Amino acid sequence: MEMPNSFGPMFENTSRTELSEIGEFGLIERLTARIQLQNSSSVKGAGDDAAVIDPQGLHQVVTTDMLVEGVHFDLAYVPLKHLGYKAIIVNLSDVYAMNAKPRQVTVSLALSSRFPVEAVEELYEGMLLACSKYEVDLVGGDTCSSRSGMIISVTAIGAAPREEIVYRSGAKEHDLLVVSGDLGGAYMGLQILEREKLVFKETGSQQDLEGNDYILERQLKPEARRDIVELLKQLEVLPTSMIDISDGLASEALHLAKSSGLGVRIFDEKIPIDPSTYNTARDFNLDPSTCALNGGEDHELLFTISQKDFDKVKGNPGLTVIGHMTDAASGCQLVDRQGGLHPLQAQGWNAFPKGA
Amino acid sequence: MEMPNSFGPMFENTSRTELSEIGEFGLIERLTARIQLQNSSSVKGAGDDAAVIDPQGLHQVVTTDMLVEGVHFDLAYVPLKHLGYKAIIVNLSDVYAMNAKPRQVTVSLALSSRFPVEAVEELYEGMLLACSKYEVDLVGGDTCSSRSGMIISVTAIGAAPREEIVYRSGAKEHDLLVVSGDLGGAYMGLQILEREKLVFKETGSQQDLEGNDYILERQLKPEARRDIVELLKQLEVLPTSMIDISDGLASEALHLAKSSGLGVRIFDEKIPIDPSTYNTARDFNLDPSTCALNGGEDHELLFTISQKDFDKVKGNPGLTVIGHMTDAASGCQLVDRQGGLHPLQAQGWNAFPKGA
Numbered sequence: 001m002e003m004p005n006s007f008g009p010m011f012e013n014t015s016r017t018e019l020s021e022i023g024e025f026g027l028i029e030r031l032t033a034r035i036q037l038q039n040s041s042s043v044k045g046a047g048d049d050a051a052v053i054d055p056q057g058l059h060q061v062v063t064t065d066m067l068v069e070g071v072h073f074d075l076a077y078v079p080l081k082h083l084g085y086k087a088i089i090v091n092l093s094d095v096y097a098m099n100a101k102p103r104q105v106t107v108s109l110a111l112s113s114r115f116p117v118e119a120v121e122e123l124y125e126g127m128l129l130a131c132s133k134y135e136v137d138l139v140g141g142d143t144c145s146s147r148s149g150m151i152i153s154v155t156a157i158g159a160a161p162r163e164e165i166v167y168r169s170g171a172k173e174h175d176l177l178v179v180s181g182d183l184g185g186a187y188m189g190l191q192i193l194e195r196e197k198l199v200f201k202e203t204g205s206q207q208d209l210e211g212n213d214y215i216l217e218r219q220l221k222p223e224a225r226r227d228i229v230e231l232l233k234q235l236e237v238l239p240t241s242m243i244d245i246s247d248g249l250a251s252e253a254l255h256l257a258k259s260s261g262l263g264v265r266i267f268d269e270k271i272p273i274d275p276s277t278y279n280t281a282r283d284f285n286l287d288p289s290t291c292a293l294n295g296g297e298d299h300e301l302l303f304t305i306s307q308k309d310f311d312k313v314k315g316n317p318g319l320t321v322i323g324h325m326t327d328a329a330s331g332c333q334l335v336d337r338q339g340g341l342h343p344l345q346a347q348g349w350n351a352f353p354k355g356a
Numbered sequence: 357m358e359m360p361n362s363f364g365p366m367f368e369n370t371s372r373t374e375l376s377e378i379g380e381f382g383l384i385e386r387l388t389a390r391i392q393l394q395n396s397s398s399v400k401g402a403g404d405d406a407a408v409i410d411p412q413g414l415h416q417v418v419t420t421d422m423l424v425e426g427v428h429f430d431l432a433y434v435p436l437k438h439l440g441y442k443a444i445i446v447n448l449s450d451v452y453a454m455n456a457k458p459r460q461v462t463v464s465l466a467l468s469s470r471f472p473v474e475a476v477e478e479l480y481e482g483m484l485l486a487c488s489k490y491e492v493d494l495v496g497g498d499t500c501s502s503r504s505g506m507i508i509s510v511t512a513i514g515a516a517p518r519e520e521i522v523y524r525s526g527a528k529e530h531d532l533l534v535v536s537g538d539l540g541g542a543y544m545g546l547q548i549l550e551r552e553k554l555v556f557k558e559t560g561s562q563q564d565l566e567g568n569d570y571i572l573e574r575q576l577k578p579e580a581r582r583d584i585v586e587l588l589k590q591l592e593v594l595p596t597s598m599i600d601i602s603d604g605l606a607s608e609a610l611h612l613a614k615s616s617g618l619g620v621r622i623f624d625e626k627i628p629i630d631p632s633t634y635n636t637a638r639d640f641n642l643d644p645s646t647c648a649l650n651g652g653e654d655h656e657l658l659f660t661i662s663q664k665d666f667d668k669v670k671g672n673p674g675l676t677v678i679g680h681m682t683d684a685a686s687g688c689q690l691v692d693r694q695g696g697l698h699p700l701q702a703q704g705w706n707a708f709p710k711g712a
Contacts, residue, residue, distance in 0.1 A: 043415065047615070048524050049453035049600050050419035050514070055411035059399065063406035064496065064511060066464040070503045097405035108422040108509050140420065146507070147426045153464050153498075153509035155420060158406070168404050244405050259403070 001081060001129060001221060012079075013118035019145070022117060027143055030117065031124050035138055039103045041159065042137040051139035053104060058159035063094035069149035076200075077193045080119055082220045084126025087152045090246065092134050092224040093299040095158035097244035099166040099229060104139045105131065108153040110146035123152075134226060164238065166303070171241035171260035175304035177323040178239075178313060180228045182272040183249055184288060187295020188280040189219030214276045222299045228318060229301075235312045239303035248294040251346035252302050253323075254332055260304075263326035266344065267335045270322040293334070294347045357437060357485060357577060368435075369474035375501070378473060383499055386473065387480050391494055395459045397515065398493040407495035409460060414515035419450035425505035432556075433549045436475055438576045440482025443508045446602065448490050448580040449655040451514035453600035455522040455585060460495045461487065464509040466502035479508075490582060520594065522659070527597035527616035531660035533679040534595075534669060536584040538628040539605055540644060543651020544636040545575030570632045578655045584674060585657075591668045595659035604650040607702035608658050609679075610688055616660075619682035622700065623691045626678040649690070650703040 019027060032046045044052035053060070067073060067087055075083075088105060095102040107127060111120065120143075131138050136156070192212050199205065209216060232239065241260055243252045249271065257264040271292045281288040304325055305313065313319045323335075332344040375383060388402045400408035409416070423429060423443055431439075444461060451458040463483060467476065476499075487494050492512070548568050556562065565572060588595065597616055599608045605627065613620040627648045637644040660681055661669065669675045679691075688700040 043518075044523065049450040049598075050417035050456070050512075052454070052521055053416040053418060054518070055414075055416055058411075060409040060411055060416060060513075061406035062409060062460065062462060062496065062511070062513065064462045064464050064498055064509070066466055066498045066500055066507070066509060068466050068500055068502050068507070071466075071501055094405040098408070100406070104418070106418060106420045106511060108420050110422055110424050110427075110507060140418065142420055142422045142509075144422055144424055145427055146424050148504050151422070151424075151466060151502070151507050151509075153420070153422060153507075155418070155462060155511040156406075157416075157418065162399075162410070165408055167400065242405075 001085065001126070012122060015118055017117040019111060019113060019115065019117060019120070024143055027117060027120065030121065034128065037137045037139070038135055039137050041103050042139055045137060045139040046141070051104065051106065053157065055159060059162045059165060061095055061098045061100045061158045061160065061165065062155065063091055064153065064155040065091050065094070067152040069151065074197070076197050078220060080122040081126035084123040085130045085221055087154050088127050088130035088136070089222050089224050090299065091154045091156035092130070092136065093244045093246070095156050096224055096226055096229045097242050097301060098158065098160065099164055099239065099242060100158035100160035102134060102136050102156050102158040104137050104157040106139060106155045107141040109141070109143045110151040111143070112146050112148055112150070115150065134224065166239050166242040168241050168243050168256055168259035171256055171262055171304040171325045172306070173262055173325055173327050175240050175306055175325045176310060176321050177253065177264060177266065177302070177304055177325065178319050178321050179245070179249065179272065179300055179302050180225050180318055181298070181300040182274045182277065183245065183292035183298050183300060184273055184281065184295045185215045185218035185277045186222060186297035187291050188277050189215035189217070191284055192216065192280065193219065212276070212280065214274060215280055219297065222297065224299060225301045231316070231318065237305055237309045237312050239305055242301060242303035245298045245300045245302050247296045248346070249302065250293040250344050254344060254346050256302065256304065257325065257332050260325065261328055263328050263330040264323060264332045264344065265326055265330070265335055266323035266333070269337050270320060272320045357441065357482065368478060371474055373473040375467060375469060375471065375473060375476070380499055383473060383476065386477065390484065393493045393495070394491055395493050397459050398495055401493060401495040402497070407460065407462065409513065411515060415518045415521060417451055417454045417456045417514045417516065417521065418511065419447055420509065420511040421447050421450070423508040425507065430553070432553050434576060436478040437482035437485070440479040441486045441577055443510050444483050444486035444492070445578050445580050446655065447510045447512035448486070448492065449600045449602070451512050452580055452582055452585045453598050453657060454514065454516065455520055455595065455598060456514035456516035458490060458492050458512050458514040460493050460513040462495060462511045463497040465497070465499045466507040467499070468502050468504055468506070471506065490580065522595050522598040524597050524599050524612055524615035527612055527618055527660040527681045528662070529618055529681055529683050531596050531662055531681045532666060532677050533609065533620060533622065533658070533660055533681065534675050534677050535601070535605065535628065535656055535658050536581050536674055537654070537656040538630045538633065539601065539654050539656060540629055540637065540648035540651045541571045541574035541633045542578060542653035543647050544633050544640070545571035545573070547640055548572065548636065549575065568632070568636065570630060571636055575653065578653065580655060581657050587672070587674065593661055593665045593668050595661055598657060598659035601654045601656045601658050603652045603702070605658065606649040606700050610700060610702050612658065612660065613681065613688050616681065617684055619684050619686040620679060620688045620700065621682055621686070621691055622679035622689070625693050626676060628676045
């Protein structure tokens with residue numbers, strides 16, 4: 001799946017079949033025709049009142065996310081295939097954050113008549129691409145009409161041995177706080193897309209999006225950190241707590257601290273930021289650290305490990321120790337480059353903006 | 357929960373707290389504060405990246421349904437508490453249709469700023485009432501804003517021993533076709549509500565909805581047929597195939613026939629119709645049988661049993677044998693009172709009406 005290098009139509013196929021022509025059952029048949037179940041735990045996929053899963057002796061984890069057009073995505077610059085891919089990924093990321101392996105997803109779609117069958121097929125293509133890559137089965141869902149726009153609701157189900165499931169609440173005082181990958185990129189990608197959308201609106205001229213590949217990919221085609229979950233298993237490190245970074249590092253660190261009844265200290269200078277994220281933030285007159293702390297959608301994993309496991313993760317390029325857990329009384333603090341303490345605040349994405 | 361006996365405000369609480377005042381996390385805290393997990397299989401509910409379920413050696417079934425304001429429900433006459441109740445019930449009904457026991461649900465909500473916190477709490481109250489009655493845990497979900505109206509996405513998870521799960525595809529030739537309860541009531545309840553909405557719009561006068569209790573309850577506060585699933589277990593009858601009637605008897609019978617590679621014959625005179633459904637249909641100049649065949653949302657169970665089990669279900673007031681399965685070549689037929697054959701056609705609810 002290529003990154004879009006300019007603003008184009010939100011879907012590629014130029015023919016147009018109305019949803020009302022083929023109806024709900026016709027649409028479901030077309031969408032499910034290409035599904036092939038790949039997990040032996042998926043006993044029965046789409047086509048009955050419910051899907052059937054064989055847990056195979058494992059515990060199950062369940063997570064769900066809703067994406068609303070005009071709130072979570074803008075089809076002016078998000079191709080439908082990418083949207084479908086991302087809708088799956090954000091849910092898989094939550095499953096990995098439990099240290100579990102995703103195995104099934106269900107997808108519900110509400111669509112206005114603006115979308116022809118071909119558009120829905122491209123959305124689905126992106127979903128099935130993510131499913132295929134992460135070895136997950138799309139086992140069911142629901143499709144219906146909406147009065148305006150598109151709403152996507154995905155539920156992901158994963159599995160893990162009971163003793164391997166990692167909660168937000170398990171961190172202990174003095175545990176190290178570790179983050180995978182780098183932060184702020186998805187947010188800066190969004191800023192580029194929003195800026196180019198404005199330019200396009202005002203001048204009609206197509207800005208070339210090239211040269212911002214990394215941060216655009218972070219926004220438009222994020223990946224879930226299966227590799228990190230597998231790496232930790234290989235290193236024989238069981239995190240004491242873990243969370244997926246969807247609302248920004250600050251917000252998620254506060255969740256870990258609160259759930260574990262602790263405080264947390266994050267060192268500003270340790271926060272991993274990619275050079276292209278850094279430079280773009282500077283171009284926008286934004287503080288790169290603030291973007292990393294409060295920009296959402298990075299879908300990296302934030303977790304705590306016992307100090308005794310430090311040697312196992314040390315020097316791993318995909319993992320950065322950015323702080324540690326403290327007692328609750330010490331509060332949640334950001335330590336600046338001069339050693340000054342600043343209360344950590346969640347200024348992440350607000351699901352209910354005023355006047356929305 | 358009382359049936360509304362007149363058109364009232366869509367929610368009862370008269371105070372108004374804006375969603376933007378308390379934000380997503382504030383809303384989630386308020387909504388989840390009153391949840392108490394009641395299933396030992398619910399290891400972890402809301403408050404982490406995913407809920408955790410212990411399958412306890414059973415297979416899991418998963419089903420999901422999306423309800424869109426203006427498409428599936430009209431808040432002009434559906435109180436939010438009833439809407440919440442129904443949103444859960446329609447999903448539990450799908451779990452029972454697999455002959456499984458529902459144990460967990462997740463709920464995703466998209467809300468425009470038209471809805472204050474108090475409205476969402478009433479919706480949730482109805483959901484929790486259904487959960488409590490059916491011994492199901494609300495273990496997670498998502499809340500976000502929408503540009504217009506309310507969208508509810510519910511996923512239900514149930515459990516059953518592998519060998520007890522009943523599919524649509526298991527019917528055999530000569531099996532008897534059985535339906536629980538009676539049909540067409542939910543559709544006639546909807547007709548009453550739509551008529552009174554028009555009267556209210558045109559004259560401003562409040563029609564009294566009393567006297568139509570049964571069919572209004574079928575529409576506004578449906579139940580899922582847990583009792584039938586339990587009864588069949590008690591009678592030691594394992595259906596060969598089963599489906600939930602949500603789109604109308606005709607549509608669902610066609611699903612059973614198609615999935616099982618068979619034909620089906622339904623006898624018009626056998627279709628169970630409540631007197632109040634019958635009389636209301638006549639008032640509306642509608643054919644009661646057509647309402648039963650094509651009116652949706654009854655959420656009764658349609659299933660097939662082996663002829664050898666006939667004696668076990670015979671005479672049970674909650675169960676009616678309405679036909680039998682034939683070979684595929686005989687097709688799907690409705691047998692009228694004179695013995696004439698009419699091709700069975702699905703004219704149920706269309707999820708994608710033209711021009712929507």
